[in-house]
Amino acid sequence: xxxxxxxxxxxxxxxxxxxxxxxxxxxxxxxxxxxxxxxxxxxxxxxxxxxxxxxxxxxxxxxxxxxxxxxxxxxxxxxxxxxxxxxxxxxxxxxxxxxxxxxxxxxxxxxxxxxxxxxxxxxxxxxxxxxxxxxxxxxxxxxxxxxxxxxxxxxxx
Amino acid sequence: xxxxxxxxxxxxxxxxxxxxxxxxxxxxxxxxxxxxxxxxxxxxxxxxxxxxxxxxxxxxxxxxxxxxxxxxxxxxxxxxxxxxxxxxxxxxxxxxxxxxxxxxxxxxxxxxxxxxxxxxxxxxxxxxxxxxxxxxxxxxxxxxxxxxxxxxxxxxx
DNA sequence: TATTGTTATACTCTATAACTATA
DNA sequence: TATAGTTATAGAGTATAACAATA
Numbered sequence: 181x182x183x184x185x186x187x188x189x190x191x192x193x194x195x196x197x198x199x200x201x202x203x204x205x206x207x208x209x210x211x212x213x214x215x216x217x218x219x220x221x222x223x224x225x226x227x228x229x230x231x232x233x234x235x236x237x238x239x240x241x242x243x244x245x246x247x248x249x250x251x252x253x254x255x256x257x258x259x260x261x262x263x264x265x266x267x268x269x270x271x272x273x274x275x276x277x278x279x280x281x282x283x284x285x286x287x288x289x290x291x292x293x294x295x296x297x298x299x300x301x302x303x304x305x306x307x308x309x310x311x312x313x314x315x316x317x318x319x320x321x322x323x324x325x326x327x328x329x330x331x332x333x334x335x336x337x
Numbered sequence: 338x339x340x341x342x343x344x345x346x347x348x349x350x351x352x353x354x355x356x357x358x359x360x361x362x363x364x365x366x367x368x369x370x371x372x373x374x375x376x377x378x379x380x381x382x383x384x385x386x387x388x389x390x391x392x393x394x395x396x397x398x399x400x401x402x403x404x405x406x407x408x409x410x411x412x413x414x415x416x417x418x419x420x421x422x423x424x425x426x427x428x429x430x431x432x433x434x435x436x437x438x439x440x441x442x443x444x445x446x447x448x449x450x451x452x453x454x455x456x457x458x459x460x461x462x463x464x465x466x467x468x469x470x471x472x473x474x475x476x477x478x479x480x481x482x483x484x485x486x487x488x489x490x491x492x493x494x
Numbered sequence: 495t496a497t498t499g500t501t502a503t504a505c506t507c508t509a510t511a512a513c514t515a516t517a
Numbered sequence: 518t519a520t521a522g523t524t525a526t527a528g529a530g531t532a533t534a535a536c537a538a539t540a
């Protein structure tokens with residue numbers, strides 16, 4: 181169990197600060213939780229998007245995850261090396277690469293999703309189920325999220 | 338104006354992810370906003386705590402901000418070099434150093450607080466005033482924040 | 495001429511370990 | 518023996534610039 185660190189009022193009064201510090205904490209704890217599966221938060225993010233849009237290109241992955249194109253190369257390299265994903269030719273544009281999860285990748289993603297769900301329970305333990313839902317809604321709204329024009333598999337898949 | 342980046346449903350469904358990504362975004366935007374004053378987010382955090390607890394030691398600052406003690410040295414060095422804060426002997430324990438803001442530091446902090454307030458408006462623009470307040474409460478609760486045992490000036494000040 | 499992916503590189507931020515002076 | 522601060526160093530993580538293939 182990790183102590184959630186006390187945040188002094190002088191800083192807690194800034195919602196942006198809370199967002200930043202709690203976000204960093206969430207990322208770190210998630211990273212530790214999935215390290216056992218040999219996975220990294222960035223890899224999880226990419227895999228989750230690929231799972232929802234099989235055949236997506238690296239450029240599109242960059243736009244959706246916010247990960248820099250040059251860093252994206254490294255992430256996909258790692259996933260390929262671990263046998264979790266693979267690059268395939270992208271028929272519509274021969275410059276681009278089409279990314280797919282392998283079967284092993286699908287299974288691993290499933291396990292990591294379970295770990296993520298367990299961690300969520302811990303992370304938001306101070307909140308009631310209702311409060312968690314409310315917080316989630318507010319964060320979604322802030323992110324302008326919810327069905328980012330074209331969720332679902334890509335053409336060609 | 339910075340586009341708030343669209344977050345796909347495949348990731349937005351994880352509240353921890355939203356927290357992490359929105360937090361990172363908040364930090365980056367805040368950093369850019371205060372760079373004009375020659376300030377860094379870490380420095381602001383430390384200064385805000387020092388302002389609320391004049392005479393605080395570096396060790397205590399580390400506990401309250403989560404910044405590593407060795408990094409704290411660098412932050413205070415920067416603040417001293419910029420004439421924003423200063424180290425003084427700490428009578429109760431000669432190993433420790435007592436940190437205080439200079440007048441220039443107080444004034445600068447005041448200006449940066451204004452910038453922070455403006456940025457907050459932008460950052461949470463997608464939310465109504467009520468929703469912002471609700472989000473702030475939920476984040477506070479999550480952080481176990483609110484009057485961290487001993488807010489206020491330190492003895493000896 | 496612009497874009498996708500790639501490579502090499504630099505830069506920022508943070509963490510680790512060892513040292514000093516006090517306790 | 519343990520702790521506060523310091524220093525030097527190493528490691529993540531990320532961003533920047535230049536290049537090849539293709540559009």
